[in-house]
Amino acid sequence: MMNRLNTTIANAQPALRPASAGWATVAGFAASLVGIGLARFAYTPLLPAIIGAHWFDPSKAAYLGAANLAGYLGGAIFGRSAAAKTSTVFMLRAMMLLASVAFFACAYPVSFAWFFVWRFLSGTAGGALMVLAAPTVLAHVPPSRRGLVAGVIFMGVGVGIALSGTLVPLLLQQGLGETWLGLGLISLLLTALAWRGWPKDPAPAAETTHHPRPARNGTLKALYIEYALNAAGWVPHMIFLVDFVARGRGEGLQVGAQFWVLFGIGATVGPLLAGALADRIGFGRALRLSFIVEAFAVIIPVLGLGAGWLMASSVVVGAFVTGTVPLVLGRVHEILAHHPAQHSSAWQTATVGFALFQAVATYGLSFLFSYSDGNYSVLFMMGTAAMLLAFVIDVLAGAKSSSDSRSL
The missing domain is CATH 1.20.1250.20 (MFS general substrate transporter like domains)
Incomplete structure (x- = not known):
């Protein structure tokens, strides 16, 4: 299957050294875990607690979930253009930091507008990470290893979902605000882990072919x-x-x-x-x-x-x-x-x-x-x-x- 999918990714220039490729894979995994697995999906097990603590009523709490998805759309659309104006590595690091900061900000229910903005920005970070992280890593990995690397990267989403379902109930024993802070700390640690793992060379351009x-x-x-x-x-x-x-x-x-x-x-x-x-x-x-x-x-x-x-x-x-x-x-x-x-x-x-x-x-x-x-x-x-x-x-x-x- 992956041989057929490999044609969607440009043939790599000189590949990263095995150690560098390993760290790049870890960085991609961490980005999926933070940007999608936690920043997007940890809200689901938190929803009953947010309502139960009277932070927001059920309808407003549901709209906050939608704010994250709207931000995700924005990040998916503009992530690549923003990276072109700065650099891909800068955007990857910045978006992981933004997702982490959003967790800390959500520990304080200042107002519905405050929460809405930070949930939106959290989604923006997730959307940008989704369109940038995997292609950045895979473009520098030899074709024979792309299947394995892609699997590891996207497993981060599922691991983040399972992790949120396991950790959120434990963290909620300390309080709802403390739960948001705990998720922010975990995201920050993963951001630090990924910081130096991203490939710094530009990805090669895709080959083009024509057919009548x-x-x-x-x-x-x-x-x-x-x-x-x-x-x-x-x-x-x-x-x-x-x-x-x-x-x-x-x-x-x-x-x-x-x-x-x-x-x-x-x-x-x-x-x-x-x-x-x-x-x-x-x-x-x-x-x-x-x-x-x-x-x-x-x-x-x-x-x-x-x-x-x-x-x-x-x-x-x-x-x-x-x-x-x-x-x-x-x-x-x-x-x-x-x-x-x-x-x-x-x-x-x-x-x-x-x-x-x-x-x-x-x-x-x-x-x-x-x-x-x-x-x-x-x-x-x-x-x-x-x-x-x-x-x-x-x-x-x-x-x-x-x-x-x-x-x-």
């Missing part, structure tokens, strides 16, 4: 929409899962955090499992199958099937949150197999659409949650509908592509 056959734009546009709908479909679990267990089911924060750990375990192993499936049946088929599995996993909380099924739902959705990334990236390669020069721009478009839909869905579902007087079932049904719509679009796009191929 036009790219299948209709199929590619459908993929953009499907990936964006996936982003919307995950929001109920990503934002409301712990709160649903803790308050909706009345099982308390400790139990809710355990479900978040399961979500993080799924997110840790998701890319490996999804890649193995794609190697067997192809990226297109694996992605289509994933839509059906995800739709069922997202609706499980509504069905009242018991704790075991809810655990499975947490693990499966968590696995696809990270596992869908290699599936969509591989599908981009399949669609643009004869147009490798378009891979980077297509992936950027998919990533921005993903972030945009996730932010919009979070704001929309937060409003719906407030308007429905805290009806969790509506949220999970909306998420399921998004997954099923993605499946339908993929089937229709595939049928149209086959029809067009036969007509040529």
Whole structure:
């Protein structure tokens, strides 16, 4: 699988020495852990405590989660241009510092506006780190090791989720403010660990090739929409899962955090499992199958099937949150197999659409949650509908592509 994905990354110039490559990998892992695993996902197990401590009411607390996603969109869009004006290494260090400072700032609930701004900046740091960290490291790693290195880097997201679900309940025993300070300290230590690990040489330029056959734009546009709908479909679990267990089911924060750990375990192993499936049946088929599995996993909380099924739902959705990334990236390669020069721009478009839909869905579902007087079932049904719509679009796009191929 990774041989097919390697074409999305430029061939490396003289690679880093093994020791340097190891430190660069650690830096990328730390960036994913801080920028996404903690700065973005640690808010989910904190949500019930924020409401319970009367820092903010449920609707405002949910909107603060949406602020982080809006910032993530901004960071994903402008991260590369900002790095071009300064330097990539400077931006990586600055964004990890910003994420750490945001944790410290959130320890003091000065006002809703104060919290909103810092949650937004935290998301901005996460979005910039997502678009900058992995490409920076992978461009300097020999092709034979890129699969392993990429896996380690993106495992940081799942590890951060699992870590937040484990540490937050322990830190909350000392107080809510102390929990934010503790997360800030951990992020600061990881920032220091990554500080000197980033490659300092510029990444090589990508090779371009041309092919007379036009790219299948209709199929590619459908993929953009499907990936964006996936982003919307995950929001109920990503934002409301712990709160649903803790308050909706009345099982308390400790139990809710355990479900978040399961979500993080799924997110840790998701890319490996999804890649193995794609190697067997192809990226297109694996992605289509994933839509059906995800739709069922997202609706499980509504069905009242018991704790075991809810655990499975947490693990499966968590696995696809990270596992869908290699599936969509591989599908981009399949669609643009004869147009490798378009891979980077297509992936950027998919990533921005993903972030945009996730932010919009979070704001929309937060409003719906407030308007429905805290009806969790509506949220999970909306998420399921998004997954099923993605499946339908993929089937229709595939049928149209086959029809067009036969007509040529």
